[in-house]
Amino acid sequence: MWFKINQRSSVPIYEQIKDNIKNLIFKREINDGETLPSIRELANEIRVNPNTVSRAYRELENEGIILARQGIGYLVITKPKMIKTILIEDAKKELMDIIIKLKNSGVNIEELKEVIEKLWKEM
Amino acid sequence: MERNVMKIKQLSKYYKNFRAIKNIDLSVNKGEVTVLLGRNGAGKTTTLKSILGFVNYSGEIVILNSNINDVRDKISYIPEDKSLYENLNVKNMLKLYESIFKGFNADKAINLVERFNLPMNKKIKSFSNGMKTSLYIVFSLSQNADLFIFDEPTSSLDPIVRENVLELIRQLVIDGKSVLYTTHIIPEAEIIADKICIIEEGELLFCDYLDSIKENYVLITIPKKKNKNYAFNDVFCSLELSNAFNLIVEKKESSKFMSAETVTESLDLNTFFQTLIRGRKNDTNK
Numbered sequence: 001m002w003f004k005i006n007q008r009s010s011v012p013i014y015e016q017i018k019d020n021i022k023n024l025i026f027k028r029e030i031n032d033g034e035t036l037p038s039i040r041e042l043a044n045e046i047r048v049n050p051n052t053v054s055r056a057y058r059e060l061e062n063e064g065i066i067l068a069r070q071g072i073g074y075l076v077i078t079k080p081k082m083i084k085t086i087l088i089e090d091a092k093k094e095l096m097d098i099i100i101k102l103k104n105s106g107v108n109i110e111e112l113k114e115v116i117e118k119l120w121k122e123m
Numbered sequence: 124m125e126r127n128v129m130k131i132k133q134l135s136k137y138y139k140n141f142r143a144i145k146n147i148d149l150s151v152n153k154g155e156v157t158v159l160l161g162r163n164g165a166g167k168t169t170t171l172k173s174i175l176g177f178v179n180y181s182g183e184i185v186i187l188n189s190n191i192n193d194v195r196d197k198i199s200y201i202p203e204d205k206s207l208y209e210n211l212n213v214k215n216m217l218k219l220y221e222s223i224f225k226g227f228n229a230d231k232a233i234n235l236v237e238r239f240n241l242p243m244n245k246k247i248k249s250f251s252n253g254m255k256t257s258l259y260i261v262f263s264l265s266q267n268a269d270l271f272i273f274d275e276p277t278s279s280l281d282p283i284v285r286e287n288v289l290e291l292i293r294q295l296v297i298d299g300k301s302v303l304y305t306t307h308i309i310p311e312a313e314i315i316a317d318k319i320c321i322i323e324e325g326e327l328l329f330c331d332y333l334d335s336i337k338e339n340y341v342l343i344t345i346p347k348k349k350n351k352n353y354a355f356n357d358v359f360c361s362l363e364l365s366n367a368f369n370l371i372v373e374k375k376e377s378s379k380f381m382s383a384e385t386v387t388e389s390l391d392l393n394t395f396f397q398t399l400i401r402g403r404k405n406d407t408n409k
Contacts, residue, residue: 008391015338051317
C-alpha cells in the first residue's frame with residue numbers, strides 16, 4: 001500500500017498499521033465506501049506477517065472504521081468526524097504516561113493546564 | 124480448524140549429566156512464524172532435534188496431531204549435514220527430490236535456483252558454504268509441507284541473500300504455512316517473528332507475540348543513590364548497572380515506579396532480550 005513499517009520501532013507493528021490507515025482516511029486518501037487491500041496483499045506490500053495485518057484489521061473493525069464484507073473485502077465506513085473522536089481517544093492514551101509522571105512528582109492540574117495552553121498558543 | 128500445528132509439553136533432554144534443555148513448553152500456531160531466540164549453546168538445536176525425533180527426550184511432542192514419524196512428509200527441515208548430495212548437480216538433485224517428496228514443487232525450486240544465481244550443472248561439492256546453504260533453503264522452501272523448521276538458516280549467507288530468504292519465509296506464512304525458526308540474531312527475529320520464545324541455559328524464559336512485548340511492557344530506569352537498599356516488587360526482570368537499575372515492568376504496574384527521577388521508555392526487542400538475559404546472569408552470580 002502506501003506506507004512503511006518500522007520493524008525495530010517500540011511501537012507494535014499492528015499499531016503502526018492502524019495508525020497509518022487512520023491517517024490515510026483522515027487525509028482522504030482512502031474514502032468512505034472504498035475497500036482496503038486484502039490481508040495477504042497488504043502483508044506482501046508492507047512486508048509484515050499476515051497475522052499482524054489481520055489483528056490490525058480486526059481492531060479497526062472493532063473501532064467501527066472498517067467493515068469486513070464477504071465477497072467485497074474490508075470496507076471503509078467511517079466519516080472524518082468519527083476519526084476526530086478516535087484521534088482524541090488515542091491522544092488520551094499517550095497523555096496518560098505524562099500525566100502520571102507529573103502527578104507523582106507533585107505537579108497539579110492548574111499548572112499542567114497552563115503549560116498546555118501556552119504550547120497550544122505558540123503553535 | 125486446528126490452531127496448533129505443534130505442541131510441546133515439559134520437554135527435557137540430558138546428555139549424560141549435562142542438562143541441555145529443561146521443561147520446555149512451546150507451541151507453534153498455524154500461519155505464524157515462531158522464533159526460538161537464544162544465544163549459542165542455549166538449547167535451540169537440541170529442542171529442534173527432539174522435535175524431529177533425532178534424539179531421545181522426556182516430555183510430550185505432538186505435531187500436526189500426530190507423532191513425528193507419521194507426518195514426516197508434512198515437515199520440511201534442512202539437515203545439519205549438507206554433504207549428502209555432494210556428487211550430484213542441482214538438476215539431478217531436483218529429480219531426486221521430485222521422486223522422494225510428494226508434491227515437491229520443481230518449478231518453484233528452479234525459479235529460486237535462478238534467483239539465487241546457483242549453477243544448474245555443477246557438482247554440489249564445488250559450491251561454497253553460502254551457496255550450499257542457499258541450495259538447501261531453496262529445496263526446503265519448495266517442499267509441500269505444513270510445518271517448516273529452520274535452524275539458524277542464514278548464518279553463512281551474505282546480507283542480500285539473507286533478506287531474500289527472510290522474505291521467502293514470510294511468503295510461506297502468507298500462503299498459510301507455519302514456521303519454527305531459531306536464531307541468535309535479534310534484527311532477524313524482529314523482521315520475521317510473530318511469536319518470540321527466548322531460551323537461555325536450556326530454559327524457556329519468555330514466550331509471547333513480539334507486538335505483545337512492545338504493547339505490555341515498559342523499561343524503567345531508576346538512578347541509584349548511595350547507602351540505599353533497593354528491592355523491587357512486581358517487576359518482570361531487573362538489571363543492576365553501576366549507576367542505575369533497569370527494570371522491565373508490565374505497563375499496568377508501571378505507574379507506581381514513575382517519578383521525577385525515573386525514566387520510562389517503551390521497549391524494543393533488543394532491550395528486552397538484553398535486560399532479561401543480563402539481569403538473570405547477575406542474579407545467578409550473586
